[in-house]
Amino acid sequence: MTSVWNPITIGMLTLKHRFALAPMTRGRAQIDGTPSPLAAEYYGQRASLGLLITEGTQPSADGQGYIGSPGIYTDAHVIGWRKVTDAVHEGGGHVFIQLMHVGRQSHPDNTPHHRQPVAPSAVRPGVQMFTLSGMQDIPEPRALSTEEVQSTVQDFRLAARKAIEAGADGVEIHGANGYLVHQFLAENANLRTDAYGGSIENRGRFALEVAQAIADEIGPERTAIRLSPGAPLGGIVEGSDSAELYRYLTRELAKLNLAYLHIMHFGDDALLADIRTLWSGPVLVVRLGRTRETLLDDLNSGLADLVPIGRWALANPDFVERYRTGAAFNPDDPATYYAGGAVGYTDYPFLANATA
Template identity: 65%
Template sequence: MSLDSLWQPITVGRMDLPHRLAMAPMTRSRANADGTPGALAAEYYGQRASLGLIISEGTQPSDDGQGYLNTPGIYTDAHIAGWRETADAIHAGGGYLFIQLMHVGRMSHPDNTPHHRQPVAPSAIAPGVDMFTPTGMQPAPEPRAIATDEIADVIAEFVTAAKAAVEAGADGVEIHAANGYVGHQFLAPNANVRDDQYGGSVENRARFVIEVSKAVADAIGADRTGIRISPGMPLGGLDEGSVEEVREQYLYLVRELAKLDLVYLNLHHGGDDVLLKEIRKAWPNTLLVLRYGRTREQIADEINAGLADIAPLGQFALANPDVVERLKTGAPFNEADPATFYGGDEKGYTDYPTLDESDDEAAA
């Protein structure tokens, strides 16, 4: 199908975007030990500013929110200063920055966090997966169930982080309620066996995500608040039940979130096209849709079908800082190197060549 629809401009909240592409959030694990993003992060994101909307890697809102080594935070003065460099670099290139707020819940290990405490989650149920730690792969331990009267504190962490993101110069934040992390854990019946108002029914399991979204939107503006969901994705040991149960849970959630007038919904689409069509009907604002395994030729498929407004790019953006130009001109893509996805230095991070650099190398 044609890619022509990608080149139509769109206004999303306070952002005037030149096309229908965006940079998807991707963990890169290159922050300093204290969670401060460094100069390399500013270079990496700044290189990709032509994508317009840059959604950052998952960024913890607190010590409890960290799950992996060298992921960035956005809750200290040092974090704010580091992210300001990145925001400035993106803005200098004509792009916009949304920082993804990722509290990992049970997807953590004490060896990976500043305080070395047991992870916290909706219920005391281990995910049954191994995690990379400073001493190698270890099982993710059983988390401590968050007490009912502590949930307000967790929500407040998201609010503090959202305010810090705006202070750092970000144009908004994306609440991560997907991919096996804490918001997704509250939604999943095999990770949430609570018997209070945050567990049991479809409405109760959605309550945490809705309350976080409302609190953040109230704090920084709904036009600065996006959210990511991944219905039915079996990540981090989660099982959300049958197709029908997943549809019931997420259509309720999306309809409730729609009442908050959030600026966008970022859907990590797992292949249930019936649910995608229903979400499209239920969501009044901008819809981003990312689907695993898309080829270059398929990037605009959901937009062409009227099922999405923006197509975020993952590995294509990671390996091609000038991916927009490559798509427009039909130029070949660089191949992403999985060995350098997580951790390390500039190799596989800021050293992927642009077309101009490739031409210079060829001419040398």
């Protein structure tokens, strides 16, 4: 049985243990998408987690959906992220920037250009979005042309290059949770009749082209992807062929020899077992409802190689030490998840301070 304290190699990185920081939206970037100075402190505080996967970061202006989400497509973004990566590296950790194009999960009030959201097809998600004016219905998106789909692939490529320029150790493609890559996979969000819609192969084409473009640009050992089979988020309904689609996608992605595959698991244990078999490299698995007692179940069973930590790491910058010693965890405060500023961000106490 693999111990959580066994080292592991991820791409070019050697990690001292099997924990990682899960990507979590924090909503504290500056208005132009540059990470705030507090971001360097926040991620630096959590460097002991080893592999830190950042919050979702838009690869273009069209990719933004939320207020205060960061970008990685301008020189200013690179300078801001360099402060973050330097802080993490100084603390002995490593950083993968998660590239998240939200697609239709957006509102014009939240983007720098105030344009209509873009998506595989002109289908509303049927959910609301928080804006500075409060909760608003997400408008109908504009369907990307075939040429624009291909241009969006290049946006991901550029963003990956910028991430490496900013000192990141790699990038994770956000192909999950109802965002653009996931929208291409889902039958109810993708009604296209060109090469990017219809069959399993066509609906998976965008994800594969993005992964290939990034691997070509920065190397497969610096490229990873997150998927969420069956996730009913953002109005997504994947369809009756969902399991076979993810088996196909896993087989094709495995040919690229990416750094890792990150699964947000929503309950199909048989499919997760198949994915584990089809994927030859490291697998990260996040499940809802984990407890301290069940946290390592997927690692112990062999379904996962790393265990990403979300809210516990948000509230406990020294999560690894607390887990190792059996110390109590700080409780997280949902009211401050996206509140802005240091409160609920960089002010959670370390064990040594709490003990003192």
